Amino acid sequence: FQLYEHASTVPAKCYDRQKWQKGYQSLKQEFNYWIDDIEGEIPPNLQGTLFRNGPGLLDINGQKLHHPFDGDGMICAFTFTNGKAYFQNRFVRTKGFLEEQKAGKILYRGVFGTQKPGGWLANAFDLKVKNIANTNVIYWGKKLLALWEAAEPHLLNPNNLATLGMEYFDRVLKEGDAFAAHPRLDPNCEWDDGKPRLVNFSIKPGLSTTITIYELDESGKIVQRHAHSVPGFAFIHDFVITPNYCILFQNPVAFNPLPFVFGWQGAGQSIKFNPKEPTRIIIIPRHANTSISEVKILETQSGFVFHHANAFEQDNEIYIDSVCYESLPTVDPNSDYQETDFDALSPGQLWRFVVNLNEQTVRREMLESRCCEFPWVHPAKVGRLHRYLYLGAAHAASGNAPLQAILKIDQVSGERQLWSAAPEGFVSEPVFVPATDAVNEDDGWLMTLVYDSAHHRSDLVILDARNLHQKPVARLHLKHHVPYGLHGSFTPE
Ligand code: 3ON
Ligand code: FE
Numbered sequence: 166f167q168l169y170e171h172a173s174t175v176p177a178k179c180y181d182r183q184k185w186q187k188g189y190q191s192l193k194q195e196f197n198y199w200i201d202d203i204e205g206e207i208p209p210n211l212q213g214t215l216f217r218n219g220p221g222l223l224d225i226n227g228q229k230l231h232h233p234f235d236g237d238g239m240i241c242a243f244t245f246t247n248g249k250a251y252f253q254n255r256f257v258r259t260k261g262f263l264e265e266q267k268a269g270k271i272l273y274r275g276v277f278g279t280q281k282p283g284g285w286l287a288n289a290f291d292l293k294v295k296n297i298a299n300t301n302v303i304y305w306g307k308k309l310l311a312l313w314e315a316a317e318p319h320l321l322n323p324n325n326l327a328t329l330g331m332e333y334f335d336r337v338l339k340e341g342d343a344f345a346a347h348p349r350l351d352p353n354c355e356w357d358d359g360k361p362r363l364v365n366f367s368i369k370p371g372l373s374t375t376i377t378i379y380e381l382d383e384s385g386k387i388v389q390r391h392a393h394s395v396p397g398f399a400f401i402h403d404f405v406i407t408p409n410y411c412i413l414f415q416n417p418v419a420f421n422p423l424p425f426v427f428g429w430q431g432a433g434q435s436i437k438f439n440p441k442e443p444t445r446i447i448i449i450p451r452h453a454n455t456s457i458s459e460v461k462i463l464e465t466q467s468g469f470v471f472h473h474a475n476a477f478e479q480d481n482e483i484y485i486d487s488v489c490y491e492s493l494p495t496v497d498p499n500s501d502y503q504e505t506d507f508d509a510l511s512p513g514q515l516w517r518f519v520v521n522l523n524e525q526t527v528r529r530e531m532l533e534s535r536c537c538e539f540p541w542v543h544p545a546k547v548g549r550l551h552r553y554l555y556l557g558a559a560h561a562a563s564g565n566a567p568l569q570a571i572l573k574i575d576q577v578s579g580e581r582q583l584w585s586a587a588p589e590g591f592v593s594e595p596v597f598v599p600a601t602d603a604v605n606e607d608d609g610w611l612m613t614l615v616y617d618s619a620h621h622r623s624d625l626v627i628l629d630a631r632n633l634h635q636k637p638v639a640r641l642h643l644k645h646h647v648p649y650g651l652h653g654s655f656t657p658e
Contacts, residue, residue, distance in 0.1 A: 179560040179587035184618035185567050186503045188591055188649045189233055191222045197253040197325075200243075200625075202642035207627070208610065209248040210601050213657035214323070215612050215625075217241040217593070218302040218311055219650025221256055226269040228282060231431070232502050233649065235275030237262045238299030238311050238319075240326050241614070241647055243625055250625075250641055255326035257311045257319050261295030276315065278431040278496050288428030300346035301652040305363050306385015308332065312346040314368070314402060337379075337387040343367040344379070346652065347403040347472075352545045355408050356452050357382065364406050364451070366413065370420065374399040378411050378449060393460050395447055400436055405476035405485055407548045411449040412485055412520075414470045415462075417442030418493065430498045438493040440467050446520060446527060448483070463520055465527040469493040474515070474540035477550045483520040486554065488513040488538055512536030512565035515556070515574070533581075536565050537572060539594035539652075543606050552577050552606050555595045555630070557613070560587035571595045571613055573633050582633035586626070589619040591649065597630060598655045607631050610638065612655070614647055623647040 220236020223229065230236055238257040243250050256262055265272050271281050273295035280288050296316035303310055309323040310332055317340070320332040331340075338344060348365035362380050369375040373394050380389035398420045404413045417439045425435045443464040450458055474486040491511040496502070515533035520526075536559035542551040553575055557568035569592060570585040586592055592613045599609040611628040625641040 179585075180567055180569060180591075181588065181618075182505075182507075184589065185591060187618055187621055188616040188646065189223050189503055190646065190648065191224055192239065192254065192645065192648055193222070194645070195253075195255050196645065197251070198644070200250045200252050200641045200643065202644075203250075203639055204642075205627075205637055205639035207245060207248045207250055207639045207641070208600075211245045211598070211610065211627075213245060213598070213655055214304075215243040215245075215596060215598075215653060215655045216302040216304065216309070217614060217647075217650050217653035218299060219593075219652075220297075220299050220648060221254070223648060225265050225271045228271050230271075230275060231279040231498075232275065232277035232496055234277045234299075234433075235279040235297065235431075236299055236648070237297050238313065239648075240302050240311060240321065241650070241653075242326060243612075243641070252643060253326055254647065257298040257321070258328035259296055259298050259319060261297065274431060276431050276433040278434045278498055280428070280431070285428035290426060290428070292426070299651065301348075301654070303348060303363075303654045304656040304658070305348070305350075306381060306383065308385050312344065312348075314346045315343055317342055318344050334381070334385070334387045337390060343369065345402075345404070349404070349406045349547055350544060351406060351408070351548055354380075357388075364411065366401075366404050366411065368399060368401050370398050370400070373397065374415075376401070376413060376447065376449065378451070380451070389451075391449075391453075393449055395445075395460070395462065402471045403473050405473040405487075405548075406451070407476050407478045407483060409451055409478065410476075410483060411451055412473075412476055412483065413447045413449070414473075414487070415445040415447055416469045416493065417444055417467050418469075431496070434496050434498060436493075437495060438469060440492055442467060444468050444470070446485075446518065448520065448522070461522060461525075463525060463527050465518060465529055468516075471513075472538065472540055474554050474556075475542045475547060475551050477548060479550060481521070481523060483522070484550075485518040485520065486532065486540070487516055487518065488540055488556070489516045490514075507565045507567065510565050512559070513538050515540070515554070532576075533572070533574060535559060535562050535572065536568075538568060541595055541597050543597055543599060543609070545599070546606065553630075555597055555611055557592050557594060558583065560585050568592050571611060571628060571633060573607075573630065584628055584633040584637075586615050589617055590624075591616045591618065592626075593650050594652055595628075596653060596655050605631070614650065616646060616649060621646050
């Protein structure tokens with residue numbers, strides 16, 4: 166067995182669903198060890214920690230969750246010092262995690278369809294939420310925060326990943342308040358002497374939806390907060406910023422609360438995509454005293470966006486690069502996510518939306534038709550014109566399939582580079598880490614956790630971002646697998 170480094174050597178059908186499935190097994194053990202099984206070499210000047218978050222449990226004491234997005238958050242940390250790497254993984258000790266582990270059974274309904282045992286009667290009118298802290302992890306203002314978009318952040322010890330409690334930012338957040346899992350880091354905020362800022366949002370859905378924007382300074386303090394009401398229900402997972410704006414996509418969905426309230430299905434399953442309605446692009450000024458001070462809403466073709474790559478302002482227009490789906494499939498209460506028929510679903514594809522505020526128009530074009538997800542840009546390019554985009558991608562150029570490759574797009578030359586782990590490997594989000602002596606935008610590394618289905622274990626693969634056609638700089642073999650995760654971040658501290 167050998168992982169295929171190059172796309173051309175892999176046969177057309179490049180994955181086996183049974184092998185893909187095995188990446189969705191719970192990891193019940195918590196580890197900490199120096200990684201000693203390494204191919205290649207860890208760059209000696211690579212210093213810092215890669216944090217990852219994602220569902221660590223896909224079952225509670227044998228009771229299977231209905232969907233991975235309902236799984237309890239487990240943090241992984243890879244700490245690099247002097248060419249060595251230390252691994253740790255630890256579950257976020259949320260209230261629900263502790264209660265369910267003690268009880269040995271499912272006590273909470275999940276947004277994506279996990280139900281308490283006992284049928285709909287046991288679930289009816291139970292609208293409690295378990296804050297599962299499973300979507301992202303970020304180090305900001307000397308705080309390590311585990312994020313889940315429907316509730317408040319959990320505060321962790323960055324050294325040993327122990328859970329310290331909830332984070333309310335000096336009581337600016339109230340108990341049960343949401344704080345999205347997709348903060349954006351403005352590398353130099355024009356309104357704050359060029360200092361970096363963390364910008365995030367929260368969604369309070371209803372017949373109309375309240376969007377709150379938060380800006381945190383370098384010390385982790387919320388220095389700005391403004392709330393806006395937009396008509397209709399909204400499910401907004403991610404957003405983008407520019408120096409002047411926050412941009413959110415209100416995908417065309419409708420929410421019918423009854424099946425959720427009556428215990429038949431989860432809240433997220435009661436959201437229906439409406440292909441006949443347009444997507445609304447919501448543009449919120451970050452600062453009150455700019456020339457455009459009110460919220461603007463523009464319409465574009467129907468589609469569903471979970472993740473944006475980046476946005477920037479140029480010639481009085483706003484450019485937004487996003488992964489867009491033709492439709493959002495509803496999670497069926499009777500189906501098993503491990504039996505997903507990839508061919509029956511529409512792939513995520515990379516689109517560019519160009520918003521002209523003066524003319525009130527939006528145009529869009531597809532930048533990449535290959536199935537892709539989890540876009541990244543250089544951290545210094547957030548909100549600014551970028552050249553390179555990095556994504557998880559399917560091995561095959563067309564159709565929908567699991568992510569097995571890392572794709573680099575050069576938006577100046579149009580060149581694409583693909584590093585593929587097919588047929589046995591399945592990749593996760595590629596995190597770009599700039600090199601310390603960087604000159605060019607792609608001087609740095611891409612880190613991706615790859616599930617190796619042949620050995621049922623995971624590898625951290627470090628690629629030289631300048632050239633994905635080279636063999637990885639290093640491949641760090643863990644002693645175990647890590648279930649497919651969601652997001653993470655790198656901190657040089
Ligand atoms: O919209 C309302 C407000 C809200 C915040 C209602 C609501 C109940 C739907 C809600 C809650 C939303 C939640 C809790 C969303 C959680 C999402 C999550 C954990 C993950 C999303 C992941 C998205 C993608 C695209 C993952 C892709 C993964 C792969 C391609 C491969 O593994
Ligand atoms: Fe996300």
